[in-house]
Amino acid sequence: MPELPDVEVFKQYLDATSLHKEIDRVKVHSTQVLEGISATKLRRRLEGHTFESTRRHGKYLFVRLNDGNWLVLHFGMTGSLKYFKDLDKDTPHDRFLIGFSNGYHLAYDSQRKLGKVGVVDDVKKFIKEKDLGPDALDANFDMRAFEEALTGRTATVKAALMNQQYIAGIGNIYSDEILFQAGIRPQTRVNRLKGKNLERLFHVSKEVLRTAIDCRADPGEFPNSYLIPVRHKGGSCPKCERAICKVKVSGRTAYYCSHCQKKP
DNA sequence: CCTATAGCCTGACGGC
DNA sequence: TGCCGTCAGGCTATAG
Numbered sequence: 001m002p003e004l005p006d007v008e009v010f011k012q013y014l015d016a017t018s019l020h021k022e023i024d025r026v027k028v029h030s031t032q033v034l035e036g037i038s039a040t041k042l043r044r045r046l047e048g049h050t051f052e053s054t055r056r057h058g059k060y061l062f063v064r065l066n067d068g069n070w071l072v073l074h075f076g077m078t079g080s081l082k083y084f085k086d087l088d089k090d091t092p093h094d095r096f097l098i099g100f101s102n103g104y105h106l107a108y109d110s111q112r113k114l115g116k117v118g119v120v121d122d123v124k125k126f127i128k129e130k131d132l133g134p135d136a137l138d139a140n141f142d143m144r145a146f147e148e149a150l151t152g153r154t155a156t157v158k159a160a161l162m163n164q165q166y167i168a169g170i171g172n173i174y175s176d177e178i179l180f181q182a183g184i185r186p187q188t189r190v191n192r193l194k195g196k197n198l199e200r201l202f203h204v205s206k207e208v209l210r211t212a213i214d215c216r217a218d219p220g221e222f223p224n225s226y227l228i229p230v231r232h233k234g235g236s237c238p239k240c241e242r243a244i245c246k247v248k249v250s251g252r253t254a255y256y257c258s259h260c261q262k263k264p
Numbered sequence: 265c266c267t268a269t270a271g272c273c274t275g276a277c278g279g280c
Numbered sequence: 281t282g283c284c285g286t287c288a289g290g291c292t293a294t295a296g
Contacts, residue, residue, distance in 0.1 A: 003289065032273080059290080077290050078274080093274085112273045114290060155267060164291080173289045251269060253288080 002075035004136055004169030005212035007061050010073075010081050011054050014063065017083035018098075018106050019051050025099030033095045033110055035072075035118040045069060045119045046098065055123060057135050058168025062123050069121050076114030082107045136169040137209055146202040150190050157193060158186035159250035161205070169209070172252050173228060178208045180227040180261060186254040187247070188264035231255045 002010070026046045028039035037045070046065070055062040055070075063071040073081075082091050083106050094107035096117055108117060120126045133149055134141040149166040160166055161175040170178065179186050182204040184197065193201065215221035219229045225238050235244040237257040244255050 006289085074290085076273090077288065079290095110273095111275070112288085112290095114273060116291090153266085159267080162290095171289055176289095250267080 002059055002077075002079050003171035003174050004056075004059060004209055005174065005217040007056055007059050007075065007169075008137075008213050009217045010075070011056050011061055013081055013083070014051070014054055014061070014106070017104075018100070019053070021050060021104075022101040023047055023049055023051075023098055024101045027097045027099075028095070029097065030095040030110075030113055032113045033108075033115050033117050035116040037118050042117070042119060046071065057123070057127055058132055058164055059171070060127075060130075060132075060168075062120075062126075069119055070123055070126075072116070072118045072120055072126065073108060074116040076110055076112060076116070078111040079115040080109045082109060131165050132168045133164060133166045134168065136167050136205060141167075143199060143202050146205075147198060150193075150198070153190040155190060156186060156250050157184060157188045157190045157201070158252070158254055160190045162250075162252070167205075170205070172254075173231070174208060174212065176231060176255050177212075177227050178205050180256060181208055181225075183261050185258075185261045185264055186249045186256055192264060227255065227257075 023046050026043045028034065028042060031039050034042060050066045051063050052066050053064045059074060061073040063073065065071060083104060085104050087105065091107045091109055093109045093111040095110045095113065096108040098106040100106070134145055150160050153160050155163070158175050158179060161170045161178060162172060176186065178201070182201045184193070184201060211223065222229055227238065230236060230238060230244060233246065235255070236242065237244055237260055240257065240259045242257060242259050245258050246253060246255050248254070
C-alpha cells in the first residue's frame, strides 16, 4: 500500500497523534526492519525525547526529534502506523513500538518486514545517499523537471514512473492509475512520449496523487472515474466498462484498459 | 551508462 | 479439510 499518498496520510496521522509527547518506552520486536542502527541504540536515541515535526520525501517519512535528529520510516510493501492506548490490540505485526508518557502507543506495523526504520541527522544527506529523485508533489518539481527526469529513458513508462531515482513517490498501484487517467499504456517506452502526451502525463501525475491524498488514500473514497477501486481480476473499466487487462510490465503486475489507453 | 530479474519476508488465496 | 504453489502495492544487488 504505502506509496506517496499513503505515506502522506501516515504523516498527517502522526502529526495529529504523536507530536510533543514524551517517549518513555521503545520496543523493537523485529531487528530485521532496522537499518544502520541497533535496537539498543534506537531505544537510546528515542527514549526521553519527543517528536517535533515531520517531513516526507517520496515514500519516506522523517520525524524530527527534539535533539535535531530524525527518525526515518519506510513502509515497504505492507506497512502502517497505528496510535492506540491498550496493548495486545490488533497489531500483530508491530515490529517497533513506541510508548508515550500519556499511556498511548505508536506502532510501526510491517507484516512482511520489508520496511525500514533508522535514525539520521541530515535528511538532505539521506536523500542524496539513497539517490532519490525529486518528490512527485514537490512544488519545484515542474514540467521541466519532469521532462528532465524521464528524457532519454528507454524503459517502459510504467517502470520509469516507478523508478525512485527519477521521481520519488510513485509505486505500482499509482503508476497504473496515472497511466489510466493519461490514456497511455504501461508498456509504452518513455522515449516514445512527446510534447502533449508528456505534458498530460505530468499534469495527471500531480492530479492523481493530490486527489488520492484528499481521499485519505482510501480507494473507497476515490472518484468513480478511477481505476484503483476496480484494479483486480474481473474488474471493468470505469469509463467504457470493458474488462480490465492484467499483464506483466517490467516485472510488475500492471492493470489497464485496452480501449481507453492507447497502444504504444 | 542503461534495463531486467531474482530475492528478501510473511500471509492470503485458489486449485487440487 | 489440508497442502502447496503463486502472488502481493518495495527495494537492492546482480546479470545482461
